[in-house]
Amino acid sequence: MSCCFGVNGGEVKSLSPEEAFRACSGGVCALLGDATTVPRKLQLRRGDRLDVGDKQKLWTVHDGVVALCSSLADGRRQIACLATASNLLCAPQDRDGLGLWVEALAPSWICELDISSRAQSIAEDAALGAELLRIVQDQSNCIYTHLVTLGRLDGMERVCLFLADMAWRIGEHRVDGYHVRLPLARDDIADYLGLNAETVSRIFSRVKKSRLADFRSPTEYVVRDIEALQRRSPIAAPHSPSAAVNDNLGEAV
Amino acid sequence: MSCCFGVNGGEVKSLSPEEAFRACSGGVCALLGDATTVPRKLQLRRGDRLDVGDKQKLWTVHDGVVALCSSLADGRRQIACLATASNLLCAPQDRDGLGLWVEALAPSWICELDISSRAQSIAEDAALGAELLRIVQDQSNCIYTHLVTLGRLDGMERVCLFLADMAWRIGEHRVDGYHVRLPLARDDIADYLGLNAETVSRIFSRVKKSRLADFRSPTEYVVRDIEALQRRSPIAAPHSPSAAVNDNLGEAV
DNA sequence: CGACGTGTTGAGTGGAATCAACTCGCGTGG
DNA sequence: CCACGCGAGTTGATTCCACTCAACACGTCG
Numbered sequence: 001m002s003c004c005f006g007v008n009g010g011e012v013k014s015l016s017p018e019e020a021f022r023a024c025s026g027g028v029c030a031l032l033g034d035a036t037t038v039p040r041k042l043q044l045r046r047g048d049r050l051d052v053g054d055k056q057k058l059w060t061v062h063d064g065v066v067a068l069c070s071s072l073a074d075g076r077r078q079i080a081c082l083a084t085a086s087n088l089l090c091a092p093q094d095r096d097g098l099g100l101w102v103e104a105l106a107p108s109w110i111c112e113l114d115i116s117s118r119a120q121s122i123a124e125d126a127a128l129g130a131e132l133l134r135i136v137q138d139q140s141n142c143i144y145t146h147l148v149t150l151g152r153l154d155g156m157e158r159v160c161l162f163l164a165d166m167a168w169r170i171g172e173h174r175v176d177g178y179h180v181r182l183p184l185a186r187d188d189i190a191d192y193l194g195l196n197a198e199t200v201s202r203i204f205s206r207v208k209k210s211r212l213a214d215f216r217s218p219t220e221y222v223v224r225d226i227e228a229l230q231r232r233s234p235i236a237a238p239h240s241p242s243a244a245v246n247d248n249l250g251e252a253v
Numbered sequence: 254m255s256c257c258f259g260v261n262g263g264e265v266k267s268l269s270p271e272e273a274f275r276a277c278s279g280g281v282c283a284l285l286g287d288a289t290t291v292p293r294k295l296q297l298r299r300g301d302r303l304d305v306g307d308k309q310k311l312w313t314v315h316d317g318v319v320a321l322c323s324s325l326a327d328g329r330r331q332i333a334c335l336a337t338a339s340n341l342l343c344a345p346q347d348r349d350g351l352g353l354w355v356e357a358l359a360p361s362w363i364c365e366l367d368i369s370s371r372a373q374s375i376a377e378d379a380a381l382g383a384e385l386l387r388i389v390q391d392q393s394n395c396i397y398t399h400l401v402t403l404g405r406l407d408g409m410e411r412v413c414l415f416l417a418d419m420a421w422r423i424g425e426h427r428v429d430g431y432h433v434r435l436p437l438a439r440d441d442i443a444d445y446l447g448l449n450a451e452t453v454s455r456i457f458s459r460v461k462k463s464r465l466a467d468f469r470s471p472t473e474y475v476v477r478d479i480e481a482l483q484r485r486s487p488i489a490a491p492h493s494p495s496a497a498v499n500d501n502l503g504e505a506v
Numbered sequence: 507c508g509a510c511g512t513g514t515t516g517a518g519t520g521g522a523a524t525c526a527a528c529t530c531g532c533g534t535g536g
Numbered sequence: 537c538c539a540c541g542c543g544a545g546t547t548g549a550t551t552c553c554a555c556t557c558a559a560c561a562c563g564t565c566g
Contacts, residue, residue: 070401072269072487078404080397109441122383129382130375136386140393143400144333148323148351150403151331151447155522188546192403199522201546217532218545234325236349238346250471408554439513452554454514471513471562 040112044104046185052091052100055116058135059089064108065183067192071099079192080143084169088135106183147237150194157233158193159203162212163221164229165237177224292477293365297357299438305353306342308369311388312342317361318436320445330446337422341388355463357435363462398491403447406486411446412456413485416466420491430477 027090042062059066061083068081068089082105085091104110115122115132122128122191149158163180171178182189186197193200208215212229215221221230230237259268266418295303297317299479312319314336321334321342337357344353357363368385373479375381416433424431446453461468465482468474475498476482483490 024297047417070397074487076405076487078401080400085536092397093392095394095398095491096493098398122379122386124379126375126377126379126382129386133375133382133386133389136389136393137345140389140396141348143393143396144323144345144346145351146326147333147396147400148331148401150400152325152329162436172426196523197544198546202522205546228394234329238348240349250300448557450512451556453513455554458514 025118034222040114042112044108046104048104050102050112052102054093055089055114056119057084060111060113061085061087061089062109062111064110065105065248066108066110067103067188069099069101069191073097077191078194079188080146082192083140085183088138090135090139090179104253105185105188119169140240145235149170149235153194153233153235155195155199155203156206157235158195159200159207159233160212160229160232161237162189162193163207163223164226164233165239167223167226167229168237168241170238171223177222178226179222180220182221184220265421267419293367295363295365297361297363299357301357303355303365304373305355307346308367309372310344311366312336312355313364313366314338314340314342315362315364317363318358319361319363320356320358320441322352322354322356322444326350330444331447332441333399334392335445341391343388343392358438358441395491398488400490406488408452408456409459410486410488411448412453412460413465413482414488414490415442415446416460416474416476417479417482417486417505418490418492420472420479420482421490421494424476430475431479432475433473435474 037061040063044050044066050059050096062151066083066089067079068083068091069077069079071077081089091102111222118128122132149161153161166182167178167180170183171180184192184213186200190200195203204215212225212232213221213223230240294311294315297303297319301313318336318433319336319342320332321336321344322330322332324330334342342355344355371381376386385498402414406414419435420431420433424433437445439453442451442461443453448456460466465485466474466476483493
């Protein structure tokens with residue numbers, strides 16, 4: 001079996017099936033992978049896209065940031081879901097008028113599993129089905145929360161929620177607060193939050209001025225009081241400890 | 254087993270277990286219901302709410318309009334998902350800071366199935382798990398599309414999408430076009446579309462003026478050219494024939 | 507009849523988008 | 537070494553869309 005593949009022109013590290021399978025032999029991959037369904041381990045550069053197509057696929061993010069994206073005919077883009085290290089991602093089915101793909105927003109390592117070929121197993125193996133159900137539900141929860149964010153929060157609330165969430169997810173917790181290296185560009189943040197890049201930048205400035213977060217550089221910020229940041233948004237960050245019941249952290253890998 | 258229940262003060266028709274089971278013996282209810290898991294058939298009035306709680310529940314809408322709602326502490330409400338006759342509804346798990354409930358937006362008949370007690374069966378019965386997976390995925394698709402709507406469509410686009418969708422779902426197709434009796438109030442439409450009631454009303458007026466739909470009364474409109482209405486939105490209506498692949502119409506009941 | 511709920515319309519405001527100018531860091535090449 | 541171009545981010549001026557608040561229209565029901 002050949003294991004070389006190109007991803008929209010991106011350079012993708014290729015592994016032998018054995019390496020790939022060994023590389024990701026925990027969690028879902030262990031449960032779903034077998035001799036015929038080998039997880040593809042992919043190295044993605046920022047901007048690399050993976051087609052969703054009509055196959056049922058599953059992605060495990062090992063490093064970086066990967067997003068579930070759609071775009072309209074005129075180019076408007078909306079990011080529905082962000083996945084960082086150890087998160088799982090699964091895609092809804094493509095719909096008319098809605099392009100749908102998975103995109104790396106930063107250099108990333110991910111593991112792709114095409115479970116279409118396992119349809120038979122899923123129909124027969126209850127444990128497999130239950131695990132898949134849990135994964136789809138987790139993602140559905142995540143999208144649900146984000147829907148409310150887009151429908152009812154204003155710019156400041158969305159940005160504070162985002163900054164707090166990123167601090168929980170990828171921040172380094174030191175004595176003086178959470179240190180975060182933002183791996184996303186302003187455009188990407190804007191497309192995730194349903195805003196535009198200039199507005200995001202402006203709100204970042206307001207956040208800095210109000211001392212809710214301290215931007216050391218365009219891609220680095222420090223949050224001294226994450227509770228205060230949280231309180232600026234009426235919704236709890238999906239990955240905060242208090243909301244951790246439903247996330248899929250720690251069960252992926 | 255007692256089968257009398259009150260729903261937030263609403264008058265709820267009570268049926269004997271036998272009646273209830275017989276009333277909804279097709280589709281999911283047949284698959285999931287058994288002697289111990291009897292579907293509750295409920296009659297709801299506009300405004301009646303069903304708690305989601307931490308149980309895994311499933312609702313089949315037989316008549317009316319039922320919505321999946323959340324609200325923020327300050328009262329802002331967002332409707333994530335609308336279900337009309339023969340649609341299925343399942344709820345994500347409740348999350349911090351996000352109230353979550355199922356609400357009838359019009360007088361409705363629904364069937365509620367608490368499948369928590371069947372957890373064991375789900376873990377063992379692959380067919381059951383696969384069916385549940387399909388249901389959750391369908392709903393996830395629906396929420397996903399709506400997320401993009403809220404994130405990237407302007408008021409006019411959202412309203413035209415909504416009007417076209419309702420025409421497909423509950424409109425009566427006559428020679429002169431689709432005749433629709435809107436079962437939702439302006440407030441509810443607004444909370445679904447992430448707008449406010451006055452804005453919805455204003456846009457309805459614009460739609461009428463531009464002849465995309467003809468409002469005969471506040472709750473009745475006729476769409477002569479539904480394709481033209483569709484084209485005003487960059488997203489296809491989830492329940493239009495062209496997007497029907499993913500809906501759950503016809504498989505419920 | 508008047509009260510009430512629901513929907514419509516208008517005036518004014520505010521928040522985010524658009525368009526444009528500018529800064530900054532970085533890599534390239536003269 | 538510096539000039540230059542380039543991409544990313546910031547900031548300002550202006551516009552536009554949707555929200556807020558308020559008044560009014562309409563149908564229903566006591």
